[in-house]
Amino acid sequence: MSPESFTRQFLPLHRKLYRIAYALLEDEAHAQDILQDAYCKLWDKREDLQKIQNPDAYCVVMVKNLCIDFIRSAQQRQRKESPLQMQEPTTTEGSPESQVIAREQISLMDKLITALPASQRSVLRLKAANSSTEEIALITGFSPLHIRVLLSRARKTLRTQFLNLQHHDTR
Numbered sequence: 189m190s191p192e193s194f195t196r197q198f199l200p201l202h203r204k205l206y207r208i209a210y211a212l213l214e215d216e217a218h219a220q221d222i223l224q225d226a227y228c229k230l231w232d233k234r235e236d237l238q239k240i241q242n243p244d245a246y247c248v249v250m251v252k253n254l255c256i257d258f259i260r261s262a263q264q265r266q267r268k269e270s271p272l273q274m275q276e277p278t279t280t281e282g283s284p285e286s287q288v289i290a291r292e293q294i295s296l297m298d299k300l301i302t303a304l305p306a307s308q309r310s311v312l313r314l315k316a317a318n319s320s321t322e323e324i325a326l327i328t329g330f331s332p333l334h335i336r337v338l339l340s341r342a343r344k345t346l347r348t349q350f351l352n353l354q355h356h357d358t359r
Contacts, residue, residue: 189234197243198230204244205251208327211317212255212310222254245326252327300349308342311335 189197205226209219229250230237240246301309307330314324321332330338 189237194231194234194237197237198227198247201244201247204323205247207317207319208248208314208323209251209255211314211319212252212327213258214313218258222251222258225254226251248323248326296353297346297350300346304342304345308338308345311338312342315339 202223206219206223209222210216213219213222226247230247237243237246301312304312307328310328311324311330314327319327321335324330324335325332328335
């Protein structure tokens with residue numbers, strides 16, 4: 189495969205692949221690293237890529253697998269090292285009081301999302317990254333109907349728990 193045809197065929201997939209990697213890893217730098225690794229692997233296999241019937245799906249699966257490998261290795265490293273503290277997101281608009289409330293709500297929602305079952309959490313994060321139901325199905329292996337059910341359950345759980353905690357805090 190020539191460099192020009194490689195560029196024409198695989199570079200347009202960059203945004204889609206990045207969204208997938210970011211949704212799975214939730215970190216911009218790591219998602220970029222995964223994409224760089226994926227493109228290096230694709231380049232190394234460029235002579236065999238002509239045999240692939242669906243290059244789009246091939247790339248999505250490759251990025252998904254690289255993300256899974258990265259997550260597993262990070263979990264192993266984390267078990268060996270002390271746990272890292274998560275950084276809170278910051279806001280720059282509004283009064284200091286509204287900024288504190290917004291940060292608390294974001295932190296609360298992040299904790300609620302983290303507490304969701306893994307399948308609901310991953311589908312929700314992929315959807316939040318603007319992945320289509322078909323892309324999510326390809327990544328997760330779930331049927332489109334199952335994805336809609338998981339999203340519905342996750343949203344309902346988050347809404348209920350968030351409102352219950354908000355209501356509890358105002359008492």
